[in-house]
Structure formats: C-alpha cells, structure tokens
C-alpha cells in the first residue's frame with residue numbers, strides 16, 4: 001500500500017501543517033507497517049511557474065511540433081497524476097497564504113488538470129481516501145472580523161472533493177500565529193485549545209485513512225473557530 005503525501009508549506013521547521021500531516025502519516029503507517037510513503041514538497045521543491053502554460057499550449061500542438069518545454073511540462077503533469085493514481089491514500093498539507101490558496105498548490109492543481117485523465121473536472125480520484133491538513137495564522141469563523149476572507153479552504157475542498165472526487169477529510173487549525181503576532185495575544189489560550197484539538201483530529205483522521213477505503217469518514221474533523 002502507498003500513501004502519497006504532498007506538503008505546500010514554505011517552511012520545513014515549525015510548520016503547523018506539517019505537524020498535523022506528520023501525525024496523520026504516523027497513524028497511517030501504524031496500520032500499514034513497512035508500507036510506502038511517497039512525498040512531494042511543493043513549498044520547497046517548487047514546480048516551475050512556466051510549466052502550466054507550456055502544458056496547455058503543448059496539448060493543442062501536434063507532438064512533433066512541440067517545444068522541449070512543452071514536452072517537459074506534459075511529462076511533468078503526467079507524473080503528478082501518476083503519483084495520485086498510484087496511491088491508496090493521499091495526504092495534502094496546505095497552509096493559507098495571503099487570504100488565498102498557496103501559489104505552489106495552485107500551480108500543482110493547474111498542472112494536474114492539464115493531464116487528459118484529470119481534465120475538465122474528471123473525478124479521477126473517485127472513492128480514494130484523502131486527508132487535507134490546512135492551517136491559518138488567524139481565525140475566520142462566523143462572527144470573526146474576517147469571516148469569509150479564507151479563500152483557500154473552500155477552493156481546496158472544491159478541487160479535491162468536488163472535482164477530483166476524493167473521499168476527503170479536512171483537519172483544520174486556526175490561530176497558528178497566536179504567540180507569534182502580538183496582535184493575537186488575547187487569543188493565546190484559545191489557540192492552545194485549537195492546537196490540541198487539531199492534533200487529536202489528526203490522529204482520528206490518520207486512523208480512518210488507514211482503515212478500509214470505504215470506511216465511513218467524517219466530512220470535517222478539526223479545530224476551526226466555527227466556519
């Protein structure tokens with residue numbers, strides 16, 4: 001069995017999304033001892049920004065007239081889709097940046113979608129169990145001043161579950177910048193609770209990910225502020 005893990009944090013140390021993903025991975029491995037975890041770190045080993053346009057234009061260019069870049073981009077997109085299709089379970093760890101989806105993850109989605117197997121919202125991951133670990137420095141739940149400003153999480157759900165068809169469980173953590181950004185000092189205690197809840201949710205999600213593929217999954221387990 002194979003778990004495919006994709007990290008989009010630009011950090012390798014002190015990353016809240018990686019902390020959640022590490023727990024999910026640990027729980028998955030506990031039910032699949034000795035099995036394989038394939039990784040891609042798009043926040044650090046970034047996908048080339050030119051690849052998407054090259055893959056799109058390459059797709060409408062006859063094979064013998066494609067540029068080397070178009071060929072490389074098409075092959076890269078195929079590799080990304082191969083990784084997802086080869087996995088028995090998938091783990092995405094994607095933070096919120098600038099109120100939107102990580103540019104590295106958007107590049108990833110755009111490239112994947114150029115592959116004919118994933119084009120046009122094809123649910124090519126239909127039935128495949130997946131966990132999304134997503135984290136935010138602030139809080140965006142109903143009643144907060146920035147409710148509705150998280151333009152990442154709804155997009156991630158739309159793509160991974162609604163378009164690609166994955167059986168998605170979302171583990172969320174908010175206020176990761178409490179204790180770092182002084183403006184969030186009043187929320188330090190709440191942030192600690194949300195942190196603990198997120199780690200618990202990660203254990204539950206990791207165990208479920210390691211269970212039978214058709215096991216009942218929670219739509220969301222997590223520690224958001226109520227959105």
Ligand SMILES: Cc1cc2nc3c(=O)[nH]c(=O)nc-3n(C[C@H](O)[C@H](O)[C@H](O)COP(=O)(O)O)c2cc1C
Pocket residue numbers: 009010011014015016017018095096097098099100135136137138139176177
């Ligand atoms: C460049 C940058 C932009 C960010 N933008 C936001 C933002 O718009 N809203 C927010 O709540 N947090 C924002 N954050 C905070 C991150 O979401 C937070 O630090 C998160 O924990 C990062 O993920 P990581 O811990 O896995 O690295 C931003 C962080 C960085 C580095």
